[in-house]
Amino acid sequence: MEFLWNGPEDTPATILLAHGAGAAMDAPAMTLAAEALAAAGLRVARFEFGYMAARRSGGAKRPPPRAEALNEEYLAAVEAVAAPLVIGGKSMGGRVASMVADRLWADGRIAGLLCLGYPFHPPGKPEKLRTEHLEGLRTPTLICQGTRDPFGTAEEVPGYPLSDAIRVDWVADGDHDLKPRKRQTGKGHAEAMAEVAQAVAAWLA
Numbered sequence: 001m002e003f004l005w006n007g008p009e010d011t012p013a014t015i016l017l018a019h020g021a022g023a024a025m026d027a028p029a030m031t032l033a034a035e036a037l038a039a040a041g042l043r044v045a046r047f048e049f050g051y052m053a054a055r056r057s058g059g060a061k062r063p064p065p066r067a068e069a070l071n072e073e074y075l076a077a078v079e080a081v082a083a084p085l086v087i088g089g090k091s092m093g094g095r096v097a098s099m100v101a102d103r104l105w106a107d108g109r110i111a112g113l114l115c116l117g118y119p120f121h122p123p124g125k126p127e128k129l130r131t132e133h134l135e136g137l138r139t140p141t142l143i144c145q146g147t148r149d150p151f152g153t154a155e156e157v158p159g160y161p162l163s164d165a166i167r168v169d170w171v172a173d174g175d176h177d178l179k180p181r182k183r184q185t186g187k188g189h190a191e192a193m194a195e196v197a198q199a200v201a202a203w204l205a
Contacts, residue, residue: 001080002053004046007038013084013111013204014043016077018093020117021064024052029177030090032193033116040197042204047077067130070096078104086204088114091151091176095119095130098137105139113141114200117176120152120160129160137163142203144196146174169199 004025015037019025025046034044049070055061064070074096078085087097087110094115104110121128141163147154147170154170162168171192173180178196179189187195 001047001077003077003081004034005044006034006046007043008041009043011041011043013086014045014081015086015088015114015200016081016097017044017046017114017116018074018077018089018096019046019048019052020089020091020093023090024048024055029179032190033090033178033196036190036193036197037200039194040201042197042201045081049073064092067092067095068099071100074100075104078109083109085110086112086114088116090116091119094143098141099133101139101141102137110139112204113137113139115141115143116196117149117178118143118145118152120157123150126156131160131162134166135161135163137165139165141166142200143168144171144178144199145169146171146176146178146180148173149176151176167203169196169203171196 019030025048030046034046037044050073051064088094089097097113101113120131143166145152145168157168171178173185174192178192180187180192182188
């Protein structure tokens with residue numbers, strides 16, 4: 001398993017991030033997030049699930065497995081990176097992390113969970129919620145979500161029965177990559193991600 005590293009080595013914790021369903025660990029949105037977190041003084045490690053890594057070596061571009069099927073791969077990544085850790089990821093990566101978080105938190109192996117654009121439901125299918133396991137989550141969790149994210153908007157998410165351990169920070173006019181429309185907000189993607197990174201740093205502190 002290979003990792004991409006950003007940020008200083010002498011930080012209290014490393015943030016372990018997995019990618020989304022269709023974009024690799026070095027996709028532009030993942031790279032921007034990692035660089036913004038690093039600029040905020042945080043250490044970040046990115047990794048890829050096997051199906052995505054296989055695409056780099058000419059493997060078939062198959063759809064990703066069900067999120068549940070990736071739990072063991074996430075746990076293997078945790079074992080490969082020195083603690084203390086905050087685990088998480090972009091979209092599906094954050095969802096997988098949320099599925100294994102409580103067992104790792106109970107063992108003292110992680111300090112928290114960070115989700116960048118959580119996929120609360122498939123776009124256009126708000127009835128197919130992916131929140132059941134979040135209702136009883138015990139791990140301290142920060143979800144950074146765009147207000148117009150088609151996987152869960154600012155109008156939808158407050159109505160979900162989420163655990164009190166979960167805090168949702170909203171990115172004004174952000175999409176699923178937390179990218180706002182500059183014409184609406186006056187902010188570009190990098191500026192919005194810098195603000196997200198500062199919010200993450202404050203939450204970790």
